[in-house]
Amino acid sequence: MGEDTDATLTLNHHGFLPDHNYVTEADIISTVEFNHTGELLATGDKGGRVVIFQREPESKSEPFSQGEYNVYSTFQSHEPEFDYLKSLEIEEKINKIRWLPQQNAAHFLLSTNDKTIKLWKVSERDKRPEGYNLKDEEGRIKDVSTVTSLQVPVLKPMDLMVEVSPRRVFANAHTYHINSISVNSDYETYMSADDLRINLWHLDITDRSFNIVDIKPANMEDLTEVITAAEFHPLHCNLFVYSSSKGTLRLCDMREAALCDKHSKLFEEPEDPSARSFFSEIISSVSDVKFSHSGRYLLTRDYLTAKVWDLNMESKPLETYQVHDYLRSKLCSLYENDCIFDKFECAWNGSDSVIMTGAYNNFFRMFDRNTKRDVTLEASRESSKPRAVLKPRRVCAAGGKRRKDDISVDSLDFTKKILHTAWHPNENIIAIAATNNLYIFQDKLNSEMH
Amino acid sequence: MSATTAMEVNIEARRILAVSISKLYASRTQRGGLRLHRSLLLSLVMKSARDIYHSSRESEAPSGGLSAPEEPMDTSSSPVLPEPQPEPLSDRNSSETVTEESDSKVEDYDFDTTEEKENLSPARQSRKRRGKASAAPDFLPSKRARLEPGEERYAAPLASCRVRAGESLATLSLNQVIPAF
Numbered sequence: 001m002g003e004d005t006d007a008t009l010t011l012n013h014h015g016f017l018p019d020h021n022y023v024t025e026a027d028i029i030s031t032v033e034f035n036h037t038g039e040l041l042a043t044g045d046k047g048g049r050v051v052i053f054q055r056e057p058e059s060k061s062e063p064f065s066q067g068e069y070n071v072y073s074t075f076q077s078h079e080p081e082f083d084y085l086k087s088l089e090i091e092e093k094i095n096k097i098r099w100l101p102q103q104n105a106a107h108f109l110l111s112t113n114d115k116t117i118k119l120w121k122v123s124e125r126d127k128r129p130e131g132y133n134l135k136d137e138e139g140r141i142k143d144v145s146t147v148t149s150l151q152v153p154v155l156k157p158m159d160l161m162v163e164v165s166p167r168r169v170f171a172n173a174h175t176y177h178i179n180s181i182s183v184n185s186d187y188e189t190y191m192s193a194d195d196l197r198i199n200l201w202h203l204d205i206t207d208r209s210f211n212i213v214d215i216k217p218a219n220m221e222d223l224t225e226v227i228t229a230a231e232f233h234p235l236h237c238n239l240f241v242y243s244s245s246k247g248t249l250r251l252c253d254m255r256e257a258a259l260c261d262k263h264s265k266l267f268e269e270p271e272d273p274s275a276r277s278f279f280s281e282i283i284s285s286v287s288d289v290k291f292s293h294s295g296r297y298l299l300t301r302d303y304l305t306a307k308v309w310d311l312n313m314e315s316k317p318l319e320t321y322q323v324h325d326y327l328r329s330k331l332c333s334l335y336e337n338d339c340i341f342d343k344f345e346c347a348w349n350g351s352d353s354v355i356m357t358g359a360y361n362n363f364f365r366m367f368d369r370n371t372k373r374d375v376t377l378e379a380s381r382e383s384s385k386p387r388a389v390l391k392p393r394r395v396c397a398a399g400g401k402r403r404k405d406d407i408s409v410d411s412l413d414f415t416k417k418i419l420h421t422a423w424h425p426n427e428n429i430i431a432i433a434a435t436n437n438l439y440i441f442q443d444k445l446n447s448e449m450h
Numbered sequence: 451m452s453a454t455t456a457m458e459v460n461i462e463a464r465r466i467l468a469v470s471i472s473k474l475y476a477s478r479t480q481r482g483g484l485r486l487h488r489s490l491l492l493s494l495v496m497k498s499a500r501d502i503y504h505s506s507r508e509s510e511a512p513s514g515g516l517s518a519p520e521e522p523m524d525t526s527s528s529p530v531l532p533e534p535q536p537e538p539l540s541d542r543n544s545s546e547t548v549t550e551e552s553d554s555k556v557e558d559y560d561f562d563t564t565e566e567k568e569n570l571s572p573a574r575q576s577r578k579r580r581g582k583a584s585a586a587p588d589f590l591p592s593k594r595a596r597l598e599p600g601e602e603r604y605a606a607p608l609a610s611c612r613v614r615a616g617e618s619l620a621t622l623s624l625n626q627v628i629p630a631f
Binding site: 083086088089090091093114176177179195196223224225226228245277278279280281282285332335336338341 | 462463466469473481482483485486487488490491494495498499502
């Protein structure tokens with residue numbers, strides 16, 4: 001860590017007017033996800049749209065355009081709906097996108113809003129049949145009497161067209177708001193989690209799902225915690241983890257019982273009684289949980305910290321990283337302006353040696369688990385000209401020694417939050433969603449052309 | 451705890467309670483329906499604030515009447531999440547419910563003897579409260595009896611509760627969440 005990070009591309013794929021501080025709410029990016037090879041990057045937004053970017057193949061002839069991501073396809077995944085029975089509007093915001101591993105030429109992804117999950121097929125078409133006997137070039141039916149000979153239609157190349165079609169719609173299975181989806185390593189099933197329940201689906205079956213976790217109490221007044229995130233183990237198809245608003249993680253084994261209400265392992269750090277405040281519960285709520293690629297560790301994010309847990313140690317996390325501890329004394333104002341409810345996500349790099357998460361003021365943080373070094377970087381138009389090197393930023397706590405270029409806590413912009421980040425599965429390429437802008441940064445340290 | 455610190459904590463707790471209640475009101479109209487997680491967190495903050503408020507008041511001016519009823523309240527969970535309330539209640543006649551609940555609540559009015567005379571009867575107060583979803587002053591400390599969790603001040607809007615399962619969280623919580631100060 002500490003290498004220079006080149007900003008190779010700033011993608012402004014939704015309407016952002018540079019001269020005004022005006023953002024259309026529908027353009028706010030709500031999820032970012034690389035596919036399993038890293039060739040494709042999908043983003044979902046509040047307006048229910050999904051935009052897929054594809055990495056250009058590297059070519060020696062044009063060294064500067066190697067590995068850039070360009071728009072591959074855009075489609076409307078979800079529309080706003082209305083639940084008439086409950087008089088509730090269902091938002092079209094895409095909460096999560098998860099790719100299926102590629103099994104043929106087409107790509108498949110799952111996208112979900114609060115209530116409905118959809119399976120989309122993304123395929124390319126670069127040939128079309130020409131030379132029909134009964135239709136002419138424009139598709140009009142020919143007069144049969146003008147047909148004097150028969151020809152066999154042949155496939156001719158055409159401009160590449162990317163087609164996206166909905167293959168499955170998994171609906172009506174969740175009473176509460178869906179917060180996570182996760183594809184199983186068996187590539188046949190996946191799970192969807194809402195505040196109180198987790199359902200297991202088969203990718204081919206839409207009219208049935210199995211409830212595998214149900215934490216709804218008989219009397220809702222006894223409710224003390226909700227499910228905040230859930231994920232399947234990357235290698236063991238019977239294991240999954242879910243996090244709660246109380247800061248606990250539960251590892252469940254589907255072989256034990258049909259209903260996995262009883263956890264196999266419970267990961268919980270004892271609360272520090274001296275740190276008790278009005279907001280202790282809120283800041284201990286886990287907003288995201290991610291297995292490491294190895295499946296050995298778990299990464300969790302709560303409001304102020306990111307923690308790495310060892311699956312073999314339930315009593316406390318292996319490592320705790322302070323993301324923005326300077327906010328600890330400001331919790332009351334963050335409660336008033338609702339920022340304390342922000343749900344930050346977290347990510348592992350391909351080798352599980354570095355973790356990344358977002359913060360405010362368009363800052364995002366990376367922690368190297370081995371060297372224990374960390375860096376704060378900013379995703380902004382001013383500091384990220386293409387191929388510019390990102391400069392590490394620093395936030396000085398109130399009253400601390402201030403260096404030049406430091407930002408003071410009071411001048412942080414809390415409307416600029418980086419909630420969603422993603423790391424390429426193999427390379428040092430990261431995607432950062434800053435409100436309605438997507439930034440893609442590449443680390444060119446090991447590149448020959450550097 | 452010194453008197454001034456207790457007072458500061460007291461003021462802080464009241465402010466947080468006020469902010470929380472206005473957030474609860476606001477969440478009723480928010481797009482996408484009531485968010486369970488958010489409502490839960492709000493109620494936890496309110497419970498914390500209320501507990502701290504009460505304990506700081508005790509240290510300020512110990513009054514026997516407050517501490518005893520405090521315990522049964524504390525051991526139960528947050529009173530703010532009555533989502534299934536509509537289900538059992540809808541089975542009963544609404545007038546029946548009101549009678550039952552006011553009977554059980556008579557003893558609860560003994561908490562704060564200094565403010566008892568200012569307590570309004572539940573029916574009157576609920577009528578005043580009902581339909582004023584956006585009335586700002588409601589979040590100021592009200593001089594009403596504290597309810598045990600599970601109790602409702604009134605059972606009038608059963609019809610609306612039954613239909614709006616999702617919204618019932620906020621509808622009922624407005625009635626239950628406000629303790630006596």
